[in-house]
Amino acid sequence: MKTLVIKCGGSIIDELSDAFFESIKELQSRGWQMVFVHGGGPDINAMLEQSNITPIFENGLRKTTTEVMEIVELMLAGKSNRSLVHKLESHDIKAIGLNGSDGKMLIGSYINESALGAVGEIEQVDTDLLEMILQKGICPVLTPISITESGQKLNVNADMAAGAVAKALGAQMCLFVTDVKGVLKEGSLLSQLTATETKEMIKEGTIYGGMIPKVTTALSVLEKSIPEVMIVSGKSCFYENNDFIGTKFVTQEGVYQ
Numbered sequence: 001m002k003t004l005v006i007k008c009g010g011s012i013i014d015e016l017s018d019a020f021f022e023s024i025k026e027l028q029s030r031g032w033q034m035v036f037v038h039g040g041g042p043d044i045n046a047m048l049e050q051s052n053i054t055p056i057f058e059n060g061l062r063k064t065t066t067e068v069m070e071i072v073e074l075m076l077a078g079k080s081n082r083s084l085v086h087k088l089e090s091h092d093i094k095a096i097g098l099n100g101s102d103g104k105m106l107i108g109s110y111i112n113e114s115a116l117g118a119v120g121e122i123e124q125v126d127t128d129l130l131e132m133i134l135q136k137g138i139c140p141v142l143t144p145i146s147i148t149e150s151g152q153k154l155n156v157n158a159d160m161a162a163g164a165v166a167k168a169l170g171a172q173m174c175l176f177v178t179d180v181k182g183v184l185k186e187g188s189l190l191s192q193l194t195a196t197e198t199k200e201m202i203k204e205g206t207i208y209g210g211m212i213p214k215v216t217t218a219l220s221v222l223e224k225s226i227p228e229v230m231i232v233s234g235k236s237c238f239y240e241n242n243d244f245i246g247t248k249f250v251t252q253e254g255v256y257q
């Protein structure tokens, strides 16, 4: 079995198309097992707004006070996770939802507590638990919430969480599913990108906002020897005629070594 980690952005969960699920099923029939990690940024923002709290981001990461963390967990575990699991199940894809912090599956540490509050990065992943679920033919669906060794919950950017899970599992592929076809330049899809090109696009502002943690994680995953790393759209079919449609990250030479 080949392992594929799929990150589903909060921007797309509610808009995932039937064609997207057809692509998932096609890949399953070709021997891929899948772990999903999802975001939920727009849902979190909407609930913060209802609570009269203004979302604050620094370099794409949400400043997370104790009050914000409660809403983050409520929306990720109670809404986004439920919604993705339900959609997978209704397309006959067996799935089980888990909060990343359950059973100390995703162990994390603070990035910069004084500046960002309870925002973390993942240090360790309990791959045994994930593999047990995969062996049963079920797709684990994880929130990106992690927990410190001493038991504090941390809010982790979902792109970064997916990258950590892919590395820990030694996945053959990591896909970032979002609301655009891939990385765009002047409206056109870039079918492949090197690290140098990506960094240049960030510097010139062609890649901005939520696309920054996505491409940065994609490059770090590629460096960790995961052969296939892509950004694809959840609005349409992303796998056709044995080929993936989107932006593929490649080493400078153009091929993965």
Ligand SMILES: Nc1ncnc2c1ncn2[C@@H]1O[C@H](COP(=O)(O)OP(=O)(O)O)[C@@H](O)[C@H]1O
Binding pocket: 008, 009, 010, 011, 012, 039, 041, 177, 178, 179, 180, 182, 183, 184, 185, 206, 207, 208, 209, 210, 211, 212, 214
């Ligand atoms: N060069 C780019 N190409 C495509 N999208 C980009 C680019 N730079 C920034 N973006 C923005 O990034 C968004 C995807 O990131 P984000 O909204 O955080 O999605 P997700 O919830 O899937 O993580 C796109 O909808 C687009 O507005």
Ligand SMILES: CC(=O)N[C@@H](CCC(=O)OP(=O)(O)O)C(=O)O
Binding pocket: 008, 009, 010, 011, 038, 039, 040, 041, 042, 044, 060, 061, 062, 072, 119, 120, 144, 155, 156, 157, 158, 159, 210
């Ligand atoms: C630390 C941090 O920023 N965490 C993110 C977690 C959710 C997420 O990443 O959702 P998307 O994939 O939809 O952006 C947040 O609070 O929005």
